[in-house]
Amino acid sequence: NYRCRSAFKLIEIDDKYRLLKPGLSVIDCGAAPGAWSQVAVQRVNSTAESADLPKGSVVGIDLLRIAPLDGAQFLSNHDITAPLTHMALERLLPEARADVILSDMAPNASGLRELDHERLVTMCLSALDLADKVLRPGGSLICKYWDGALAHKLQQRLSSMFQDVRTVKPRASRKESAELFFLARMFKMR
Ligand code: SAM
Incomplete structure (x- = not known):
């Protein structure tokens, strides 16, 4: 019983790409109400x-x-x-490191498509800053974005940090027409 139907998007992506394995350490950005975290808890044991x-x-x-x-x-x-969040995170993570960063973050939609796109890209970049600080080499990241003019720039930034970057569109997010996910694997050594 999941807290939100969004769980099925992560399940679909992870059933295909198998990022969440027992023993791994996961950060879930924008976790409320907690459905993605429920999936992650099950899969990393x-x-x-x-x-x-x-x-x-x-x-x-x-x-x-x-909750x-x-x-x-x-x-x-x-x-x-916030820097304080990064400090708190490093205390909670084993060895202050994560294997997987998930981001289903979204801004409150303004209804202005370009503006919402830009704000969400900015949030993805925050998730990437976090990756820079705590992600283990070989680690992976999934982040939601809305398609638009800056998507290509974001993809280039991801490709500079990860060996394998692709766009995925789970069937479970069909309704939200502009919603896509970047799946980035094999985080490179800094
Ligand atoms: N994945 C969640 C689940 O399955 O339950 C749903 C996430 S919901 C679509 C997006 C969340 O991102 C909202 O709860 C929002 O408060 C959060 N969010 C937006 N900006 C954030 C930020 N700067 N820091 C932390 N969370 C943020």
Whole structure:
């Protein structure tokens, strides 16, 4: 039972690309109400439900409050762009490092397509700044974006940091017509 239907987008992407494995450490940016974190908890085994598999960890961050979830640690009322959030994150992450960064962040839509696109690209860039600080070499990132003029620039930035970058459109997000995800794998050594 997921907190939000958005869970099915992550399930669909991860069923295909298998980023979330038992033992991995995940950051979920824009985690409220917590559906993606629920999926991540199951797949990285952060409740140690499968006693014979490695135990992972999940840290979710959101400006809003996120109700507690077994197997996840949440930074509610935290902005992912704030330096204080980065400090809190590094304390919560094992060895201050993550294997996977998820971002389903979105701004409150203004209805102005170009403006919303630009704001969401800026949020993706914040997730990339976070990757620069904490992502392990070989790690991966999934970030939501709305298509538009800056998508190509964002993709170039991703390609400079990751070996494999592609756009994915899960069937579960068919309704939200402009919504796409970048899937970036094999984070390069700094
Ligand atoms: N993936 C979530 C789930 O499955 O439950 C849904 C995420 S919802 C589409 C987008 C979230 O991004 C909102 O809860 C919003 O508060 C959050 N958000 C937007 N800007 C943020 C920021 N700067 N820092 C942290 N969270 C942010």
